[in-house]
Amino acid sequence: MTAPVAPEPERSSRGVFWVVAVLLVALVAGLIGVRVTGLLPSLTNPFAEQETDRSQPPLLQSIQDLSRYVAAEGNFQVVVDTQRNREHVPDFLLNERTLFVAAGSVEAYVDFSSISDDAIVVSEDGKTATITLPAPQLGETNLDQERSYVFSEEKGLLNRIGDAFGQDPNKQQAIYVLSEERIEAAARESELPQRAQENTTKMLEGLLRSLGYEKVTVTYTAP
Known part of the structure; x- marks a missing residue:
């Protein structure tokens, strides 16, 4: 019976060497790819892909899409006093005086x-x-x-007779037009334009800061 042939020492040691080498490579790759929390806090892959976001916030021209921004609204009430009479004619014959309380609102926009x-x-x-x-x-x-109404009305005798045959529709329209003009004048003299400017500035400052701008300056041209 033939005795078994023992493996050559050189081939056996060479195989063990390659096995150990493969294990070492796998271990190093694992340590590089994975950060071991608490043990290797600073060990990262030096060849890992990095991404840097250098994009800017949206262009400010986008505020043009807001078009007309209503920044404030004011409610006003005025008393319109109109009188229609004729010179050298007694008021008890020909006279028409109306006190009209007009209420309305005006928007201020940019x-x-x-x-x-x-x-x-x-x-x-x-x-x-x-x-x-x-x-x-x-x-x-x-x-x-x-909310608008006639507070008081005075009419002469001839005016009352004329109303008995029909009232003039243009008279009421004229009072409405005059009331709107008085309310508009009251709005211009009020703080409504200034309030609209302040509200617009606050809106834009908040909007642009949310987009990443640290300092926002808003100015206005002369009206």
């Missing part, structure tokens, strides 16, 4: 649609923005007919 490109300046680092806007404008007067 027109963003007319902003030009040079009205918006952004710093190179994207942290500062300066915007120049047109001054706030007043919208049309909205006369509230439910």
